Amino acid sequence: MNVTRERASTVLAGNWLGASTVPSRSLYPHQWSWDSAFIAFGLRHLSPERARRELLTLFSAQWADGRVPHIVFDPDTPAEAYFPGPSFWHAGRTSGLVQPPVHARAALAVHEAEPDHAFLAALYPQLVAWHDHLRTHRDAGGRGLVAIVHPWESGMDNSPVWDRSLERVPPATGFVRRDLEHGAPGDRPSDDDYGRYVRLAAEYRDSGYRDIGRFAVEDPGFNALLADAELALAEIAEELGLPSAGHREAAARVEKALQETLWDDAAGFFFARDVHTGSLTREYTCAGLLPLVLPGLAVAPALLATATGPRFRLGRVHGVPSYDLTAPGFDPGRYWRGPSWFNVGWLVRQGLLRHGEHVLAARLRDDLVETASRTGFAEYVDPLTGAGHGTRSFSWTAALTVDLLSERT
Structure with a gap:
């Protein structure tokens, strides 16, 4: 076995709880929603059964309204290990927020690694309910786009794109940050930013998880x-002998709304939109590159030009910077304000392949694998130097490395 693959496999084994995988034993000691999807992409090469279990465990915590919570708490982990923990959310064993819906793509990939129609048949209606929840409860702007109600729902918690929308949220006080016990303060969100996140989460909880609150943003990613x-989901439906046209039509509607609402032709970029003000937040973040995953994206050439230009320098730096390299606020080490994350690099690479950019995709793949191995599977890295930041032995970094290595061979 390739040495890097073997080391990555060891990371995933060490973070396995028996039914799911924690992102990190220290910093994130529970199950996270989109983390588990990325982890499943890697686990399918090592143990398809574990990959299936990963997703089924997550969806066993799905709410009656269809939402898939962003955290499923491990009952054997001490309550003080993470804040905000289960007692904060008043939601049993889960949080009340969500994260990006990457689970259908992960489920399909797991099935392709080892076909299991019973697995797909069990998960398909839950995936449909999950997407229906987002369409039904989160179309705050009436344009067919989903609005997130908290920065944590984007998966890109501390991105500068949320700053303006958060200005109207006073920071909460009187809580203890557990993340600073495991990460350098210079790598983590500021106290004021974290206080705003806690305030928003508490307001959402106290509303009975009614959408939409004072933070509502249409995020392109x-x-x-x-x-x-x-x-x-269309491909899963076809595997199960079910109608698929509705899923393709739903995808087309979202893609059309993305281009009509969030695309700026002059800038060659997708920007987030604050639903309450109706204005685009003109910050160049990696979320604006993620529409590249859509194979029929009409504006892909212009978006690729931005990705390879001075703001992101794709193919000439390590990974995909999370924030504009030319911006005054670019910080190569602080959470989502500049560092490159492996899941974003992996997703952008998928987009490059879908648009025929094979040489650039190969360059990005090689960099991701080398950087992951050299940094001990770091949570994120400095895009300019490749230095590791955040926690090490991070599960999605290890899992996506396994996926890239498996694809190469």
């Missing part, structure tokens, strides 16, 4: 992944 997930 979240919506692009939803459109791609509908395309994956």
Whole structure:
């Protein structure tokens, strides 16, 4: 076995709880929603049974309204190990927020590694309910796009794109941050930012998880992944002998709304939109590159030009910077304000392949594998130097490395 693959496999084995995988034993000691999807992409090469279990465990915590919670808490982990923990959310064993819907694509990939129609048949109606929840409860702007109600729902928690929308949220106080016990303060969100996240989460909880609150943003990354997930659901439906046209139509509607609402032709980029003000937030973040995963994206050439230009320098830096390299606020080490994350690099690479950019995709793949191995599977890295930041032995970094290595061989 390739040495890097073997080391990555050891990371995943060490983070396995028996029914799911924690992102990190120290910093994130529970099951996270989109983490588990990315982890399943890697586990399918090592143990398809574990990959299936990963997704089924997550969906066993699905709410009656269809939402898939962003955290499923491990009952054997001490309550003080993570904040905000289960007692904060008043939701039993889960949180009340969500994360990007990458699960249908992961389920399809797991099935392709080892066909199991019973697995697909069990998960398909839950995936349909999940997407229906987003369409039904989160179309705050009335344009067919999903709005997130908290920065944590984007998966890109501390991105500068949320700053303006968060200005109207006063920071909460009186809580203890557990993340600083496991990460350098210079790599983590500021106290004020974290206080705003806690305030928003508490307001959402106290409303009985009614959408929409004072934070509502249409995120291009979240919506692009939803459109791609509908395309994956169409393939799953076909595998099960079910009608698939509705899923393809749903994907097309989201893609059309993305281009009509969030695309700026002059900038050659997708920007987030604050639903309450109706304005685009003109910050160049990696979320605006994720529509590349859509194979029929009409504006892909212009978006690729932005990706390879000075703001992201794709193919000339390590991974995909999470924030504009030319922006005054670019920080190569602070959470989502500059560092490159492996899941984003993996997703952008999928987009490059779908648009025929094979040479650039190969360059990105090689960099991701080398950087992951050299940094001990770091949570994220400095895009300019490749230095590791955040926690090490991070599960999705290890899992996506396995996936890339398996594809290469």
